[in-house]
Ligand SMILES: Nc1ncnc2c1ncn2[C@@H]1O[C@H](COP(=O)(O)OP(=O)(O)OP(=O)(O)O)[C@@H](O)[C@H]1O
């Protein structure tokens with residue numbers, strides 16, 4: 001693929017997210033902080049950089065996908081560099097990579113992904129999912145044989161069903177922007193701490 005310039009100029013936290021090497025990242029932020037925007041731009045950059053990969057973008061409902069991520073895609077992706085099939089809810093890049101728009105409204109929807117493999121999993125408003133849904137997608141569906149990518153990125157507001165899980169896994173006892181090994185922390189009560197900044201967990 002030839003070189004191109006994205007119109008997109010990331011804010012500071014978006015830049016930190018783009019350059020973070022962790023396999024797993026929680027990007028938290030307040031309303032309108034640029035989470036959905038950076039989710040789709042990160043997908044595009046990774047898709048262009050690695051030919052033939054599958055990037056799965058997730059929201060809880062199809063309506064959420066259409067009203068947020070799809071709008072960001074239409075805003076930011078250079079028109080000459082992709083083809084979008086609404087039937088498949090898939091963005092096709094010239095190098096064979098694809099970015100699919102997916103949803104998990106309830107546990108039954110996980111059936112749709114039983115034999116799907118994502119090189120990169122990006123879940124926007126991750127807090128709207130349940131711990132089971134997030135864990136199942138992350139642990140069973142993310143594999144990247146060609147490039148060893150196997151990345152999981154969660155973007156989220158602070159309030160929702162998965163708050164306790166996300167706080168326990170990515171926030172309690174951790175500092176923003178530091179890299180941590182995978183390790184489940186002890187369950188502690190929700191203390192009402194807001195999720196802010198970027199918290200990361202590498203290999
Ligand atoms: N770096 C940027 N440059 C220009 N526009 C941006 C940038 N980041 C985000 N935006 C725009 O700002 C608006 C809000 O961003 P976005 O929807 O990504 O925020 P959000 O954190 O997902 O909000 P919400 O919490 O409501 O889901 C969108 O129109 C988006 O395209």
Ligand SMILES: [Mg+2]
Nearest residue numbers: 035036037068
């Ligand atoms: Mg958003």
